Amino acid sequence: MSALSPRQIAKTTLGAARARGARPGRLLRRAGAWWRQAAPPAGLIAVLIAGWEWAVRAFGVPPYILPPPSQIAAVLIADRAILLGDATVTLAEVLLGFAVAFVVGVALALAIVSSRTVERAVYPLVIASQTVPVFAIAPLLIVWFGYGMASKVAMAALIVFFPIVVNTVDGLRAADEDLVNLLRILGAGRRRILLTIRIPAALPFVFSGVRIAVATSVIGAVIGEWVGATRGLGFDMIHANAQLHIDRVFAAIVYLSVMALALFGAVSALEWAALPWRREGTR
């Protein structure tokens, strides 16, 4: 029927796919690409810090207004035990709050997607709840949950709850209906369709929600600590600020930024590991 055999057709595509598997060259190229991406912002940061150091010294800015980076670095080293201890407290609040929001949020998203009644009753409220400024109810949370960890966990959870629910609902609905029909024709039930199609299709959406949420959950915990706490980086900042230890405030900010970056990176790494099919298709 044709001169070209199917095996020949397979071979041409085979060559292209095999070429991608050349290991050492690929790793080097990756490292090179990473460096090309990381070098410009790293250089800019170095220039900005040097400029800051120079400006503070040149204009004689008092350290209780703006300390030079070298002084902040000194505080980071000198107070590392206290800062690290407070950071651990804040990180625990963030992770717990995030975990609570994730479990409740995903469960609610599943309920919303599988029941029209739940969707009609709950989803408008979830959306409307976003008009309530979460920061405004922080004092209430302190009243209800006390000065301890619980109120900060609640704060972090409330802040990340919304992006998790909305992204998971969108993701569960994003499944290609033709794929769902394929499973139906094969004789699959609702449960199997959920596990085989809807949840895998939702994962990229869930991850993008989680990536946003995990950084903002740090904000939630810190706000909670500002309003009323006995420990944590936010508590540290408020006290240092009151005593005009601005270098200490900056040191806490450095810790918070590193924490948020690390969490973001951890989620991205998890996504990379959990969704191998996404990286194969795009690279």
Place this chain on the structure above:
Amino acid sequence: MSQNHARGERAKLEVCGVAKRFPAAGAAAGGPWVEALAGVSMSVAEHEFVTLLGPSGCGKSTLCNIVAGLFRPDAGTVRLDGALIDGTRGRVAYMQQKDLLLPWRTVLGNATLGLEVQGVDRAVARAEARDLLREFGLEGFEAAYPAALSGGMRQRVALVRTLLCRREMLVLDEPFGALDAMTRAAMQEYLLRLRSEFHRTVLFITHDVEEAVLLSDRIYVLTDRPGRVRAVRRAPEPGPRRATDPEVVRLKAEILDLLRGVPAGAD
């Protein structure tokens, strides 16, 4: 019914007066309806390769969906091996124009999907899939994700998945519609092997007259929407054919006339 039973004695699939209509797109309940099928009757004998040929939108796919059990017919009956199919799923293996591979599963994971739904042991399913993937020139690609494959390879994985449903009756709804001509020709050869090596019964849908004439034992020509059977034609002779065989050329011309609405001559 003289044309109706070709090879085997009993009909594998029997479609009797099937009608189906849908609410027009965007219409409110009780609004205008679109009639997709208006009393289609046809049959496929065991191990026969029967093609439904018709213009786009004539309800071919609707008929497939009814046979696959996705919809129930408004009127008429569909029987497979004598048993009624009325929204009954999982009795036939169904393949569509879109390959419908799950992007998050490897080639092997996609191929075993049907067996998995049937509850077949995972190791057994995987072994069976590996064998069949090799048959279809996909050896070495078991661990690849669909995004890394060409259109023809993806469609072959879909074909393997369809075959692995362990159903004798295959319903193929324009499976090669989205492929380029060369890949398509290769796929047609694979398809011919379905019957010679795998002994399946095939209901094939296409709007490509040549494809129909080259592959089929019998061809049902459908009318424009609402779909009805306009004519049935038997292909020249069993076995491989070429597009240039005089018999093939003659049948192609005749079917093209039928599709254009020229009244059938000696029917």
